[in-house]
Amino acid sequence: MIIATGKLNQKTLADKIVLVTGAGGGIGYEACRALLWLGARVVVAEINKRNGADSARRLNAEFGPGSAIFVHTDVGDERSVANLQKQALKHYGKVDIVINNATVASLGAVKDVSIQTWDRSYRVNLRGPVLLARAFLPGMLERKYGVFVCVSSLGTAYMGAYEAMKAAQVHLGSTLDAELENSGVCAFTIGPGFVPTQTALSAIPQLARMMGISLDDLDVILKEQTISVEAAGAGFAAAVALAEQFKGQETASMPALIAAGIDVPKDGPVLQISYTQEDCDQIREFSRKVREVLAEQSGGWKQRSVFEQQWLIRSFKKNAGMTVEEWLQTLDRLEQAAGNGSSADLAAIHAPLGALAGYYGYMFEIGKGYIKDPLEREKNLAIVRGWQSDAEALGRLLKK
Secondary structure (H helix, E strand, O other): OHHHHOOOOOOOOOOOEEEEEOOOOHHHHHHHHHHHHOOOEEEEEEOOHHHHHHHHHHHHHHHOOOOEEEEEOOOOOHHHHHHHHHHHHHHHOOOOEEEOOOOOOOOEOOOOOOHHHHHHHHHHHHHHHHHHHHHHHHHHHHHOOEEEEEEOOOOOOOEHHHHHHHHHHHHHHHHHHHHOOOOOEEEEEEEOOEOOOHHHHHHHHHHHHHHOOOHHHHHHHHHOOEOOHHHHHHHHHHHHHOHHHHOOOEEEHHHHHHHOOOOOOOOOOOOOOOOOHHHHHHHHHHHHHHHHHHHHHHHHHOOOOHHHHHHHHHHHHHHHOOOHHHHHHHHHHHHHHHHOOOHHHHHHOOOOHHHHHHHHHHHHHHHOOOOOOHHHHHHHHHHHHHHHHHHHHHHHHHHO
């Protein structure tokens, strides 16, 4: 199992009860497997009776009787969620962790998607997590321990009915983080990346047609974010195990795996590149410089208002290709690999420096309108150009 290859162990989540919605298959099922390996027991909350029962049966067969129970659940129905709470408490006495994995995704232009489809998306993708928060947060607060996980997604055009609700779920996670401060209960949001499930793969041709691009072009767009079903689920479990590290953030499966010491190679062969000692020295130095600048910048964000912080965080992720936390971890790994002189480790690290340099280019452009004094403006813009140049230089070194 992927989860077994990192620094977490089989007692990391001992005695913890985890409720995973939409766990009848796919990412939810794989998250349950990883959680069970970490020592937890799980509640499979699933609307499809056959899939839910089969999921619990397979989990108990793999990890032992009593490892999992299935509760037939419609997360958008208040009475169904009340029954879920009742059954979970009856079997396990508590629920420590909730992962809002259940989802429905519909394709179509905003102007074409029926209001009934929007309502269904709201019901599952936002109303459901709110009902679960109302049902299970009081018990977590009483015990002064808990983890509540919202799930975001990788979105694009023609997915508005889905993405609008997922964005709202991100904000729900941020709101809960603020409300739960110093309570012992953590809230955060995680996205799996693009996972080639049967449902996702079957939707790609339709999405490509709507976007007016070829399947090959869409494949290129999605490739950088592609992760296996098992890796995505293991990332969910790893993030839960490291909840204190991720609380209040919007993260993804890959950085959670990295934080847990798990390396998941991209599909296809790793490019064989040999780095000289001089290359490694330069990579190490530029990685350090870029990391220190980014750490100082993101630290400064915390001095801003909550609204400014959220704008800065989301703007960075959108333009830089990864969250700040992902970048800091990636740059630290680059620095360590270069320090060890390991060409294989360096080649295996995914670091989209072009996107990070692009973010600084974006900062340069918007910075032109923020400072009125010409001399002060040029001074600050030169600093930003320096940051961009360092990121570009590091990218060139890694690509050779």
